[in-house]
Amino acid sequence: MSATVINYHGAMSRWPSNPRGRLQQAAMELFTEHGYDQTTVAGIAERAGLTERTFFRHFSDKREVLFFGGEQLEAMMVAALRSAPPEATPLGAIEAALSAVTEFFDERHPLSQARQVIIDAHPELQEREGAKMDRIAGALTEALRARGVPDPDARLTADAGIAVFRSAFAQWVRSDVGDMSACIEECLATLEKVIEQGR
Amino acid sequence: MSATVINYHGAMSRWPSNPRGRLQQAAMELFTEHGYDQTTVAGIAERAGLTERTFFRHFSDKREVLFFGGEQLEAMMVAALRSAPPEATPLGAIEAALSAVTEFFDERHPLSQARQVIIDAHPELQEREGAKMDRIAGALTEALRARGVPDPDARLTADAGIAVFRSAFAQWVRSDVGDMSACIEECLATLEKVIEQGR
DNA sequence: GCCATTGATGACAGTTGCTGACATCAATCA
DNA sequence: TGATTGATGTCAGCAACTGTCATCAATGGC
Numbered sequence: 001m002s003a004t005v006i007n008y009h010g011a012m013s014r015w016p017s018n019p020r021g022r023l024q025q026a027a028m029e030l031f032t033e034h035g036y037d038q039t040t041v042a043g044i045a046e047r048a049g050l051t052e053r054t055f056f057r058h059f060s061d062k063r064e065v066l067f068f069g070g071e072q073l074e075a076m077m078v079a080a081l082r083s084a085p086p087e088a089t090p091l092g093a094i095e096a097a098l099s100a101v102t103e104f105f106d107e108r109h110p111l112s113q114a115r116q117v118i119i120d121a122h123p124e125l126q127e128r129e130g131a132k133m134d135r136i137a138g139a140l141t142e143a144l145r146a147r148g149v150p151d152p153d154a155r156l157t158a159d160a161g162i163a164v165f166r167s168a169f170a171q172w173v174r175s176d177v178g179d180m181s182a183c184i185e186e187c188l189a190t191l192e193k194v195i196e197q198g199r
Numbered sequence: 200m201s202a203t204v205i206n207y208h209g210a211m212s213r214w215p216s217n218p219r220g221r222l223q224q225a226a227m228e229l230f231t232e233h234g235y236d237q238t239t240v241a242g243i244a245e246r247a248g249l250t251e252r253t254f255f256r257h258f259s260d261k262r263e264v265l266f267f268g269g270e271q272l273e274a275m276m277v278a279a280l281r282s283a284p285p286e287a288t289p290l291g292a293i294e295a296a297l298s299a300v301t302e303f304f305d306e307r308h309p310l311s312q313a314r315q316v317i318i319d320a321h322p323e324l325q326e327r328e329g330a331k332m333d334r335i336a337g338a339l340t341e342a343l344r345a346r347g348v349p350d351p352d353a354r355l356t357a358d359a360g361i362a363v364f365r366s367a368f369a370q371w372v373r374s375d376v377g378d379m380s381a382c383i384e385e386c387l388a389t390l391e392k393v394i395e396q397g398r
Numbered sequence: 399g400c401c402a403t404t405g406a407t408g409a410c411a412g413t414t415g416c417t418g419a420c421a422t423c424a425a426t427c428a
Numbered sequence: 429t430g431a432t433t434g435a436t437g438t439c440a441g442c443a444a445c446t447g448t449c450a451t452c453a454a455t456g457g458c
Binding site for chain 4: 216218249250252253256
Binding site: 410413428 | 429430431432433434435436437438439440441442443444445446447448449450451452453454455456457458
């Protein structure tokens with residue numbers, strides 16, 4: 001049943017070939033060992049048994065190797081939002097989207113922590129992370145519009161939801177227990193509190 | 200009284216030398232004429248009568264030439280937040296910060312529109328814009344903490360405020376009238392509505 | 399079993415963003 | 429007048445990224 005094989009490059013891996021995964025693994029290792037700046041794409045490719053050119057066939061740029069998979073997250077959230085009951089409020093639908101990914105994160109707590117250490121040390125990576133969040137916010141906005149939520153309500157609700165997600169994630173990734181849904185709930189309640197407290 | 204002078208490079212400008220301004224102007228022109236990708240830093244520098252090396256002495260990278268001045272915006276917002284009355288609520292203080300920059304924008308409506316056309320066409324520029332917003336959100340968070348607002352309240356309020364700002368800006372920059380404070384007020388009211396509407 | 403096609407990769411050259419190091423020159427000041 | 433300072437020019441070089449073509453394993457019709 002084990003899928004360990006020898007491919008035609010002589011490399012051994014859990015799944016046949018899987019060059020993208022090998023590149024991601026190699027990148028994480030090198031970023032952790034020597035830092036992001038000190039790591040070259042050529043170095044990552046070499047450790048993965050591939051060439052620099054192939055790296056750029058799998059990832060649009062050097063940063064992307066750390067963020068690949070964000071589309072999956074986006075898809076999960078959008079799907080959850082779509083399957084929320086039609087009578088749900090915009091904020092309720094957003095809450096459903098956030099809740100849909102807590103399990104995904106709880107299963108990857110150590111990996112997320114290692115990743116965050118790298119990102120926190122490099123502004124260009126934080127920039128990319130923000131861009132990914134913006135992308136998700138845009139997708140959620142679109143999904144809310146599809147539910148009949150007008151503008152600017154849709155965008156503001158989605159952005160507020162992403163703000164909750166970011167605060168919750170920051171809290172979750174720092175903690176050791178790793179209960180993402182509790183963090184979401186707390187941050188969402190906090191947002192409601194500061195808004196209802198008024199200006 | 201006019202400050203037009205001939206500097207030692209033979210260049211003429213409204214203010215003596217002002218290399219940074221010349222580079223920004225040249226960049227805006229070239230980005231608009233030929234697009235961001237097709238414009239090289241060497242080309243910008245040449246049009247400004249300077250060298251590529253000097254460009255990078257004034258701007259940390261190619262994108263930054265479009266975003267220089269963001270620190271000024273951040274400073275204005277932080278100052279306004281600081282001078283808000285101590286009894287103001289977190290959201291009220293954030294509203295003061297947003298209101299403090301509406302005039303600044305209203306005075307630069309056409310320039311903002313031209314800039315936005317360029318940014319909208321290039322994901323890497325949108326990424327930088329998001330990073331600038333994140334930076335401001337961080338500064339506002341810190342300023343709220345200094346007022347005694349705890350975490351995660353401070354971060355969430357600041358992020359919500361930036362979300363309002365972004366929606367308001369998008370609306371303002373698309374419009375022809377250019378009344379930023381009205382856009383801020385509308386978006387803030389919308390945010391309050393969608394939150395108070397509940398989950 | 400053979401061959402054409404397809405998809406992923408390697409090889410290689412080239413452009414551009416960006417940096418370090420040193421030289422130059424005008425302005426300033428002791 | 430001469431030393432210093434700050435901004436710029438010059439030049440070499442690295443690394444990110446791209447276009448192009450060759451290679452080769454796998455696939456599928458015959």
